[in-house]
Amino acid sequence: MVTIGINHLGLTVRDLDQTTAFFTDCLGWVLLAREDSYPRTTVSDGTCRLTLWQADRARAMTGFDRKTNIGLHHLALEVPSRDALDELAAKVRNWPGVQMEFNPEPMGTGPRMHTMFSEPGGIRLEIIWPAS
Structure with a gap:
């Protein structure tokens, strides 16, 4: 094997602050990083690390549909x-x-x-x- 696991999973979210708060305040994860100029946060539960990216609010957002969207x-x-x-x-x-x-x-x-x-x-x- 050349790879040894997932370093992080990047997810685009509708509202960065709301989703970050859900992971930190509801699930008890730790905020590792925040970069407002390229709106993203990184959160972790000590094992898993997620990078949360703010969707472009200037464009129409499309909600995820697990049955028709390719990806997650x-x-x-x-x-x-x-x-x-x-x-x-x-x-x-x-x-x-x-x-x-x-x-x-x-x-x-x-x-x-x-x-x-x-x-x-x-x-x-x-x-x-x-x-x-």
Whole structure:
């Protein structure tokens, strides 16, 4: 193998401040960098690093459609326990602008569990408890 993993994932978002706040204030991630002249932030949970880019507000924005857009389908994040999944899902569900797709439920026949939602900026996220 020549590569050794993902360095970061870059995502274009509808509202940089709103999405950055979701990751830092709701999910508890750390803000690593901010560059207002090329509007972007970098956030991390200590394992995963995301660069969030402000969409060009001077142009018409098109919301993401996982069934017709080429590229990102969703971003899946892992939690260490079923309790952590339930607690985070409750927090996310009550976060302003979040659109829940479904609450925690078994993946297939279980015991793995997951929840899906779109954060306020439109990025589709999945939270998984792998039950391992």
